[in-house]
Amino acid sequence: MAAALQEELLEVGYGGTTIDRIAKRAGVAKTTVYRRWGSVGQLVVELFAEAAGGRIPIADTGSLEGDLRALARSAVAVLLHPQSRAIFDVVVREAVHDPAARAALTDFFAGRVANAAPIVERAVARGEIPAGTDAAEVIRQLGAPYYARMYITGDPIGEADADRAAAVVSLAARAGLLKSS
Template sequence: MTGPGTVRPGGRTARTREAVREATLAELAEHGYQGLTVDNVAARSGVHKTTVYRRWGSAEGLVADALELAAAEPWPVPDTGSAEGDLRALARLVQSGFADAEQGPVAAAFVAAAVQNPGAAKALHTFFARRHEDAAAVVDRAVERGELPAGTDSAEVVRAAVAPLYYRLFITGERIDEAVADRAGSAAFAAARAGAFTR
């Protein structure tokens, strides 16, 4: 089974998908998920709206496909030489992403979409699962160096490093900066070193 916007790679089809993805991101940045429409994405992308409706179907399909493409892109997993440094750097990646004038509104729109729509929530879950899989290298290296106990759950450590940032952004509405990111990364490291995340 194929999902919304799923197409064979290469040629005109790939260019169409990329044009629609770029238009979707631009619309999310300007209008948020509530303002995302197939018609506006079609107009911005230059792709005929019947094509967009046929391949993506709805705003949910556009968001899901944009997240699918984002999940497949390489992520700069830190390698600072220490587990604490890596976890602080991971948290800073999240902080700087939301602080970015272009990326921040899009990332916030993805989260908002997931809260409001089951299909978007599933796509966001898949996106984060891929990011956790990539970031597991940080914890695996730390275990090999003896910085963290054997059997440490990589995904749980990564979640602990970035969860305080999402809590401030989307629950309490507090500002996050590099100091907040560093504190979250260091707290996750301290807990992991103490064995809090061993399986």
Template sequence: MLTATLAELADVGYAALTIDNIARRAGVHKTTIYRRWPDRETLVADVLGEHIATDFPIADTGSVEADLLQLAEAFVAWVTDPPGRMIFSAIYSDAARIPGIADARRDLFEYGPRRAAVVIERAVARGELPAGTDPAAVIRTLIAPIYFQLTVTAEPLDQAAADQAAQIALAAARAGVLRHQPGDASPEAPGSGG
């Protein structure tokens, strides 16, 4: 059902999405869908949550520069691929007012940096970045220029966009401007487990 929902979203968008069409695409009766999901909003929220959680590989090249570049490339690839573009559009459409979909948007910008924190933690441990570097701040800095280009300037995203985003995040982190701020709840990185 999740694959059929994603395909239907990619084809028609959120506004035209119906349970009937998802059921038809999945080859099931719509009551099969309603047994698990009470409405299309819940179904779409599950689809978005699942794809946000699994679509980003976490690099481990032994170099923070290469790791950040691979993360930037993965984000660019995701938002330019039809399913990723559709997910991104859905979480910023009128559907975003629905709690489950609003949660998926929050997860994109919270879970992603938490999951990628290990890249920054390893770089700090190797001495490539200053102690106290905030992994979430580095990852948000990495994503910000790509997000700006995608949503504000509508320029095509390509390898140059990924390269530039990685270099911006790396320069800011190395300069020490992305350290944990005084008053942070913990000097530990989100998701560091300690």
């Protein structure tokens, strides 16, 4: 179902994607799809929520900036995949007004923060950044520049944005600007 949905989104866009077309492509009865999901948006959000729980391996490069660079590069690489981007776009759009989509996106980020917390803990243990640095704030600040490019200013994203975000966030963390408030 996920593959059929991604292919449809890429082929005809969100505006053209229908439950009927997804069901046909996936080779299942459309009543089955309708019974479970009322709309394409709901289907996207549920598939996103299912897929988003996976752990991503985090690098241990020996420095905060190195670890954050690897993390940001892998996030940007995923967002540069047309299939992942098509799904993420719909979730971000739906999350503006739909509570289920909002919850899926918020949960996704909570998972990302939990996954990446060791990066911050190791940097504190090395004495690279002050104790009390907020891992959630570090991860939020790391992603903010490329998400803002994608959904607010409408700029392209690339590896340079990941590297700049890692440099900026590690500098800010070292200066004690990312402590829990």
